[in-house]
Each structure stands twice: as C-alpha cells, then as structure tokens.
Amino acid sequence: MKRPTIKDIAAAAGVSKGAVSLALNGRAGVSESTRARVLDVASTLGYRPSVTARALSSASADAVGLVLVRPPRALGDEAFFFQLIAGMQSEMSSALLLQVVSSRDAEIALYQRWWAEHRVDGVFLVDLLVSDPRVELMSSLGLPAVVVGGAGHHGSLASVWADDYAAMTSVVEYLKSLGHRRIARVAGLSSLLHTVRRDQAFESAVDGVIVSGDYTAEAGAAATRSLLGSVEPPTAIVYDNDVMAVAGAEVALSLGVVVPDELSIVAWDDSVLCQHGRLTALSRDTFAFGARAARALLAVVEGASPTDVEDVLPELVVRGSTGVAPGR
Secondary structure, three states, rough: OOOOOOHHHHHHOOOHHHHHHHHHHHOOOOOOOHHHHHHHHHHHOOOOHHHHHHHHHOOOOOOOEEEEOHHHHHOOHHHHHHHHHHHHHHOOOOOOEEEEEHHHHHHHHHHHHHHHHHHEEEEEEEOOOOHHHHHHHHEEEEEOEEEEOOOOOOOOEEEEEHHHHHHHHHHHHHHHHOOOOOOEEEEEOOOEHHHHHHHHHHHHHHHOEEEEEOOHHHHHHHHHHHHHHHOOOOEEEEEOOOHHHHHHHHHHHHHOOOOOOOEEEHHHHHHHHHHHOEEEEOOHHHHHHHHHHHHHHHHOOOOOOOOOEEEEEEEEOEEEEEOOEEEE
C-alpha cells in the first residue's frame, strides 16, 4: 500500500496541509478539536513522520521574510521601502523573501504557512496597526520577529522605531515659526499606528485639518484639490509621503497657487523626488534604519533577548517649497 502523506491526512480531515503540520508537530495555530481530529485521522491511516523531514525541519531555512500589504503597482512608487529593503539586505547573508499581498488576512495566512513549512527563520513586521494581531501571532508561533516602527505596541517582540510624534511636532512648530496658522495634513492610512501618532501630534500642535490618503499620487492630488478649494484654504500642507507631496505641488501649480508664496509644502520621508522637486522634507537615513532592523532580527534568530531600539529623529531639510505665510 502507498505510504500515507500529510496531503492524505488533510483531505481526510478536511483541513489544510499547514494545519496538519501544526497539529502533528504540537504547535500553536490550530484549535484543540482540529488537532484531535488530525491526530485521529493520522492514526487511522497509519501515518508515520519521515525522520529525514523531521531533521530538515529543524535546520535553518537561511531566509527571512517581509510581507507588504498593498497593490503591487503601488510598491514601485515607494522609495522608502526600496531603501529600507536595501539596508536590511546589507546586513544579511541569508535570503530576504519578499511577498506583496492584498490584505492583512492574506499576510497572516502567509506567516502561518511559512512557519509550518519552515520557509523562514524570522520575519520583519512593517506598517504596524494600533491593535495588531500579528504581534500576538508571532509570539504564539514562536517565530522570531522584529517590528519596524510601533513603539509601545510591539508586545514582547523586538522593535526598531523612530519618534513620529516628536517629528510631526517639529514640522508644525517650524511652519508656525513662519507665521502659518491654517495648516493642513494629508495623512496616510488611518489604520496604521504611525498615522495615528502623527495625527495626535498634529492635533496637539495646531488647530488644523486632516485629510486621509493612501500614499498614492491620486490621493495626494485629490486631497490637495479639496483643501485648496475650501472657503479658507490652508497656507501650508504636510504630506505623509513624498509621492503625495509631489502630486500636491502639481495640483497647486495647475490651480495657479504659487509655492511657497501662497502655499508651503512639507513631505514626510525625503527622496530623490523631493530633492529634484526642491520640496522641504523630513529626512532620515532609511538605509541605516533597515540595517538596524536586520541586525535586531538576526540577533533574535540567534537566540538573543528582544530589544527595543529608538532610531534617530528625522531631520527637517528646508528647500524651496516652504516660506513665510502670506501677508506676514
């Protein structure tokens, strides 16, 4: 008779192969009822685990994972992640397994599959949510992980982060020193922790308007057009990334709003786009930030206790897109 496999058990038990692997290896990630059903089916079929497979599963995968939740086309516009990934890779001899998925549920399912199949030795978690199920998942699986961002919300996991609250406060105070009082903010995704922190800092520093965006040029353009068409348009706008800021500057030009005489523009995360467009921007060494995250993950993979590392505060680089408020 053919020797039964995990695939056979999965079909008989009505579960995935990943769930079978979790149940057979006594790992978290499946309910006790599912575990019992899988073990019962395995016993009935006469399943015996392969000694070779067991040995392989305990070896290093020689790879770490990074999952990004966003439309694949949008990734090409995000210079931040290219620099971050380059910095990560500079510190690692192992492979970086990068996957782009469409939803948070798909991301979580991928982590579970990677863990069950021992595809990675650890993962980077980016775009942390205020209450993020991935933090608890990594702890329950025992999968080494480093949270990139998210101070105070990373549980027992290692974290490398910068102070978004202090950085936003510095931007608003700079604009206020130029006489700006009608200041607006074009924010990123509202579900992300760093967006919430920046919103909180902005609202504490000025009585301004916040418009939600999604980091795309289309969102930046639409938000700018709406703000400049209001009864009392802002004299300064802070954008949550370079792409939205460049799009906003183009909209201002098309509407005849002169930058910086009538409108000052500040971008988060300096880039080549900001440099060539002479946009004032918050700048940090994203390559070095990625390298720090990689060193933190490698340390955890090798058995070190998780650390919480605060990166240097981003520095405001003033260029031609900001000036004194109109009428000052």
